[in-house]
Amino acid sequence: MTKVRTSVPVLDLSTARSSDGSFNPEFIDALRDATHNIGFFQVVGYGGSDNQAGELLDTLREFFARPVGERLLLDNRNSPQFRGYTRLGKEVTQGRADAREQIDYGPARPALENVPEDQPHLKLQGPNQWPSAFPQLEEKAMDWAALMSSIGDELLSAIAVSLELPADYFAEPFSGTPAWMGKLVHYVGTGAVPEAGSQGVGAHADYGFVTLLLQDEVGGLEVKPYGQDEWIDVDPIPGALVVNLGEMLEVATNGYLMATIHRVTAPPAGVDRYSVPFFWSPRLDATIDPVPLPEHLAAQARGVSDDPHNPMLSNYGSNMLKGFLRAHPEVAKKWYDR
Numbered sequence: 001m002t003k004v005r006t007s008v009p010v011l012d013l014s015t016a017r018s019s020d021g022s023f024n025p026e027f028i029d030a031l032r033d034a035t036h037n038i039g040f041f042q043v044v045g046y047g048g049s050d051n052q053a054g055e056l057l058d059t060l061r062e063f064f065a066r067p068v069g070e071r072l073l074l075d076n077r078n079s080p081q082f083r084g085y086t087r088l089g090k091e092v093t094q095g096r097a098d099a100r101e102q103i104d105y106g107p108a109r110p111a112l113e114n115v116p117e118d119q120p121h122l123k124l125q126g127p128n129q130w131p132s133a134f135p136q137l138e139e140k141a142m143d144w145a146a147l148m149s150s151i152g153d154e155l156l157s158a159i160a161v162s163l164e165l166p167a168d169y170f171a172e173p174f175s176g177t178p179a180w181m182g183k184l185v186h187y188v189g190t191g192a193v194p195e196a197g198s199q200g201v202g203a204h205a206d207y208g209f210v211t212l213l214l215q216d217e218v219g220g221l222e223v224k225p226y227g228q229d230e231w232i233d234v235d236p237i238p239g240a241l242v243v244n245l246g247e248m249l250e251v252a253t254n255g256y257l258m259a260t261i262h263r264v265t266a267p268p269a270g271v272d273r274y275s276v277p278f279f280w281s282p283r284l285d286a287t288i289d290p291v292p293l294p295e296h297l298a299a300q301a302r303g304v305s306d307d308p309h310n311p312m313l314s315n316y317g318s319n320m321l322k323g324f325l326r327a328h329p330e331v332a333k334k335w336y337d338r
């Protein structure tokens, strides 16, 4: 049993590589400790333009302060891709409403015309819904997604190296049309969604590869590493990214890497919280094969929890669709007959 963790490590991405372009062993060791033992860490030194993170959060504050009627024009029930606006309290986690409203978005591509019945996840490709009255939202959110894609790619390369694999080991499933996903989230204070209680978002694991989350200064994100009963607070660091791993990486490494459970406690009454999770994800049709771990790491793999309520699927698109269907019952019923 490893020791109880009480905080999430902070890694400086600007120190990841040495001047010859290769990854620094110290960085790789710190990354391996974080990904294997906690499944969460924070990243600073990741680049981007001056105050890009701060400006994005300001844009969210401004957008969610505008009349709700503008947001309802973007209702995600009109989108087979689950894109657009989810009303307050309408997303469900662990069977309970979450105290948040949000915009979901992804790469803007034309919807596929003929989706085979046995591959409904291909319906997840399609357009976004953006407010025409507030165009800076699309602009800032898409710029952010471009930055996060490059950081996700860099982190996956480092993760591959930490598993003693070639840096480009995970590149193929991401080539062409990676199906990343972004969210622009507004949490409301406890009591604003009575049925949510103090649940900002209920305990869950993310279903993709790598999540890169920007949170504001309010706090409330908590994580529970494997084998530990104590929850850890992820203390806000201005501008830092909170990084965690998703189920695809846990499955592919037989539990050497962890898709760690996390949740958000709603802010105190009257306080708002804003966050921007970004899920760096492969093509919808990508199937992820077991990763050939070196023996000494394979010996530390913990296996994959076989939860009948949460079957883990090796096809990325199917796993993503599973998550969406569970979180958005009204969209599921309308477009997927579930």
Ligand SMILES: O=C(O)CCC(=O)C(=O)O
Binding pocket: 183, 185, 201, 206, 213, 215, 221, 262, 263, 264, 275, 276, 277
């Ligand atoms: O808003 C946060 O801090 C975390 C959100 C989250 O875990 C998610 O949307 O998957």
Ligand SMILES: [Fe+2]
Binding pocket: 204, 205, 206, 262
């Ligand atoms: Fe999450």
